[in-house]
Each structure stands twice: as structure tokens, then as C-alpha cells.
Amino acid sequence: MKCRTCRGPAIIELPRHNANFCAEHFLQMCRRQVEKAIHDHDMIKKTDRVLVAVSGGKDSLAVWDMLVELGYQADGLYVALGIGEYSEESREYTERFAAERNLKLTVVSLRDDYGYDIPTATKVTGRVPCSACGMSKRHLFDKAAVDGGYDVVVTGHNLDDEAAVLFGNALRWDVEYLARQLPVLPSRHGFPKKVKPLIRLTEREMAAWCVIRGIDYIVEECPMAEGNRHIGYKEVLNVLEEKSPGTKASYYLGFLDRMAPVLASIAATGADSVTPCVQCGAPTGGEEGSVCAFCRLVERSAAHEPVSVELVRKKSRSQKRVQAEASKK
Amino acid sequence: MKVLLRNPRREIEIEGRRRVHALLAELGLPRESHLVIRNGTLIPGDEELDKDDVIEIRPVISGGF
Ligand code: SF4
Ligand SMILES: [Zn+2]
Numbered sequence A: 001m002k003c004r005t006c007r008g009p010a011i012i013e014l015p016r017h018n019a020n021f022c023a024e025h026f027l028q029m030c031r032r033q034v035e036k037a038i039h040d041h042d043m044i045k046k047t048d049r050v051l052v053a054v055s056g057g058k059d060s061l062a063v064w065d066m067l068v069e070l071g072y073q074a075d076g077l078y079v080a081l082g083i084g085e086y087s088e089e090s091r092e093y094t095e096r097f098a099a100e101r102n103l104k105l106t107v108v109s110l111r112d113d114y115g116y117d118i119p120t121a122t123k124v125t126g127r128v129p130c131s132a133c134g135m136s137k138r139h140l141f142d143k144a145a146v147d148g149g150y151d152v153v154v155t156g157h158n159l160d161d162e163a164a165v166l167f168g169n170a171l172r173w174d175v176e177y178l179a180r181q182l183p184v185l186p187s188r189h190g191f192p193k194k195v196k197p198l199i200r201l202t203e204r205e206m207a208a209w210c211v212i213r214g215i216d217y218i219v220e221e222c223p224m225a226e227g228n229r230h231i232g233y234k235e236v237l238n239v240l241e242e243k244s245p246g247t248k249a250s251y252y253l254g255f256l257d258r259m260a261p262v263l264a265s266i267a268a269t270g271a272d273s274v275t276p277c278v279q280c281g282a283p284t285g286g287e288e289g290s291v292c293a294f295c296r297l298v299e300r301s302a303a304h305e306p307v308s309v310e311l312v313r314k315k316s317r318s319q320k321r322v323q324a325e326a327s328k329k
Numbered sequence B: 001m002k003v004l005l006r007n008p009r010r011e012i013e014i015e016g017r018r019r020v021h022a023l024l025a026e027l028g029l030p031r032e033s034h035l036v037i038r039n040g041t042l043i044p045g046d047e048e049l050d051k052d053d054v055i056e057i058r059p060v061i062s063g064g065f
């Protein structure tokens, strides 16, 4: 197997590009895809101060690495979620990555700074873990960006992530979510601009980037993601991808090209009035004098005694069993 | 050869020589969601694996959002 660019020995085959690459030219292909995404969607200006939302996983560390390499001024923010060993390990990977490269990393800890963690919040809300977790992260990234004077927040969502979310939204014909599924969220009403530079690269490519660049990241899955719907969608899309390489890219990038413009008028009609939360000042969709969802979550979760990861997982498994039995009847 | 699998982390022993894609197919692991690594280096699908090789098959799908 030979590299498409230099005819040297290849280390990876990319059926969707109908090509194989050596390490050097694989990295070059990835950089070009990121530059194209940034350019096509007007994501980041060279003078912008960038805040990267890092988790210790392959995607966020890879995008941080790429942006720094491409000459952007990018700092990291890590939120310690308190998901047992998984969180401890992912924090170590993140801190090591930043220290080795002399990059600025800020760590916010849910337990130390706000008095709760994700397993406890999951118990308190009675919803799937990713719901309290996603909301907490969004709030803290927004806050850190605004407080730190950053121009843009970068997340590591890749092509597989976006295609899976698109697939879920299309299965439910959730037109409002479809209309808002864009790689750039402009800043408005006190929310920072948010962008996804990895939309043209797959998970496999991001993992390969990390292996080639010697980036250690947490390979283990978040224990609370078990049975997550998105993983199922990704597997389905990968079955199609193996049969017909390029399917994921044409599905998602084609959506951006040809469907998103059709939906644009719907995206614009979303609820637009916001008021500051009376407790933290963050913008919220509620009426004058209301408290934001994050502050309410903190209040309820911090008052609850800490719950372990194992307890929440056991509970969600037994719930599923009950639901499965109920649906048989 | 020794094969390290992840999620959960475990090790299996495979008898004899194999090409990388044959091994993945045998284990029922889709190429699109796995990388094969030997001594810290990626190895392509047509590479022949030796019986003394130690390799890692690393899944690349992650959940959450
Ligand atoms: S999988 Fe869900 S619970 Fe785990 S880190 Fe991601 S969003 Fe949070
Ligand atoms: Zn090459």
C-alpha cells in the first residue's frame, strides 16, 4: 500500500477518499480539512482568542493540537465532572497534554467549585446523565468564554458526531433541531460564538491523528454513556459507510450545503428574548427575575448527598429491564 | 500473536499469521470504527501480522455529546 501523495509506504487507508496515506501526508490531509472547515464557515479569525473545550478524549485534544499548530491562539478549559475514575484519568491526560506543550489550561471542578458532580445530578434530575452533564458543560464553557474575554469557543465534534445527531433529528423529523444543527453558532445575547472545526474529519481519523502525533488520550468510554442513543446511530452509519465509503460525509456535508439553507427561516424564528439570571447573571430564556437552569441544578444537586457512579448505572440498568418487561406485555 | 482489546481492556491470543483486515473481520470488528497499532505505530489493513506480534485494536467510537 502506497501513499497517494509521495508513493512511500502508507500507514492508513481512507476508503472515503479512495486513498492511502503515509503519516506525514495523512496529517497534511487533516490540516487541510480543518482549514477548509474554518474558512468555508468563517469559524475563527487569526486574531481571535480561542477557548477549546477539552475532555481528555481524542477529538478535543486533537483539535487543540491542530489549532495551535495552525498558529491560532488557543487556550483550554477542562470541566471535572466527578464521574469516578473516568474523570480522574481524563483530567490527567488533559493536564499532561497542556503541560508538555506549555499551553494554558483552566480546570473547573463541579465538586470543588459548585458542590456537586454528574452522578449526583443524574440522581436528582432523574434524567439521562448526558442531560445534566451537557447543560453543566455548556453553562461553564459559556461563562469561562465571557469572563475570559474569548472570541470563540471550539468543541471537538467530528463528522461522526454530527452525522449521528443529524440521523437522530431526521428520524424524529425534529425540524427545529435540524434547523439549528450548524457548525457555527454566532455569538448573541451574551452567549459566545461556538464552532466545530472537525466536521470534515471522522472519529477514526482523529484517533489516528492522536496516535501519529503521540497524544495520549482516554480511550475508555464514559461509564455513563452506556446505551447512549448516539452510539447506536454511529454504528448504523458505519455499516453504511463500509458498504459505500463517503456516505457519512455526503450525508452531513450535503445537509449543510443543500438542506440547511432551506431550513434557515425556521432557525431564525426561535425564541429570542433573554434576561440575565438573578443569581449568576448568565443569559436565560425565562422571564424577568428568573433563575437559570444551571443555578437551579446546582442548588438541588449540592443539597443532595453524593451518589456514586456505580449506583446510578445500576439504577439505569434496572430501569431499562423494567421498561423492557413492560413493553413485552 | 497477542491482541489487546479495549472497552473493557482485555488481552487475547491469536494463533498463526493474519493480515490486519482478516483479523478484524474474524473478530467482528468494523474497520471504520477501529485502528490497529503496533509499537505505537498505525498499521494498514493489508499488513501481514506475525505470530510474535503484540498489537492493540483500538475502538474509536465515543458516546456523549
Ligand atoms: S457521555 Fe454523557 S455523561 Fe459522559 S461525559 Fe459525555 S455528556 Fe457527560
Ligand atoms: Zn506520503
Ligand SMILES: [Zn+2]
Residues within 6 Å of the ligand: A277, A278, A279, A280, A281, A282, A291, A292, A293, A294, A295, A296
Ligand atoms: Zn444562573
